[in-house]
Amino acid sequence: MPFRLPPLSSLRFFEAAGRHRSFKRAAQELNVTASAVSHGIVALEKALGVALFVRETRSLSLTPEGEGYLPYISEALSLIAIGTQRLPGGPGERGISVSCAPTIASRWLLPRLPEFSRRWPQLSVSVDTSHRQVSFPVDGFDFAIRMSRIPLAGAAWTRLFSERLVPVCSPAYAASLSAAGGGPGLCGATLIHVVSVSEDWSAWADATGTRGLDLAGGIRIDAIQLAFEAARAGLGVALGRKPLVDLELADGSLVEVGPEVAATESAYWLVCSDAVEHRPDLRNFKRWLIAQVDSAG
Structure with missing residues (x-):
């Protein structure tokens, strides 16, 4: 029957x-x-x-x-x-699919993928940056990169790194702060807030013991990338999120304002299903990605 x-x-x-x-x-x-x-x-x-x-x-x-x-x-x-x-020759062997937020994709993952392609030229990687939850393995993704304070149930979680928060602004804005206050202080600075993140200026101020900031004022933006662009344009001071802000610090378009750095309690995690261990291509990608974090220190 x-x-x-x-x-x-x-x-x-x-x-x-x-x-x-x-x-x-x-x-x-x-x-x-x-x-x-x-x-x-x-x-x-x-x-x-x-x-x-x-x-x-x-x-x-x-x-x-x-x-x-x-x-x-x-x-x-x-x-x-x-x-x-x-399945041999099935969709799993035609590529590796990764789900992650746009900022971590453009500023951390994508710049590293050419090195992966040179080592495994037969493997292709697709990156999905839509803001949606992923259920493994039902949704067809092999990996997700997610920010969380702790691992969640239902999948295998590997910690990658935490963000390190440091105030950043354009060189010209930093010069104006020094001229006004005699040093690179933040009192009187226009703060650029990112409203979509859980740890921003309040978390940084608490972690570093900084007082006197105008946390209620400033500019509010809904994306990390836009906050960096606003800081580059001289609109105020944003919280740089290392390693996401490393490119601007390296090329000098943004500079650090003071030495105080605070690590976020949340971290980026590599999330996957247990099925990853049954495919050599996925195992290689997972080990390669973790090695990228280890090599960066």
Whole structure:
């Protein structure tokens, strides 16, 4: 007797929505609309003859039947993804896929990839910088680079490095600070804040014991890259995030303001599924990437 299986697409919708407890976040992860997720799950519930979610105005929760069903579907999708990766000549052998934020991609990962390509010219690497969560191995990514204070459950996490926070500005702005205060101090400086990060000027001030900063004022920007550009344009002082700001410090377009440096509590982590150990190309990439961190000290 053949197995009675629901459509695979509806099972993916259910797994993502059940994991996130949100149709909207599931839709963002799967690159579809929330309406598509909702309609797919309604179709799944009709096919199964059972309600999987309790839908309320501001919340979404699993029914007891949904709670019992979710682990089976999560494991089944993971097994499909792992089996596909292990196929000879399958999609897993045509390239290596990495998910990471745009700033770490452009300022740390991409400049290092030519060296990887010279060592393994037969391997291609694709980088996805969309802001979405990744579920291993279901989403098809081999690796993700994520910032977190601690490793999270559900995947293998390898710590890469923490950012080191140091105030930076243009040489001309640094000269104006010295002329105004007789030294490279920050009192009276316009601070450039990055609102999308968890550790910014307040964290730096606490870690270094710096007082007297105008933390309420200044300029607020939503991206690290734009903060560096604003500092280069002479709009104020940004927090440089080593090693992400190393290029500007090396070419002199930004200079450090004072010697105080603070390490972030959060770190960048290389995240992958256990299936990585079964593919030599992925093992090589993982070891190479970790060696890049070790060689930089």
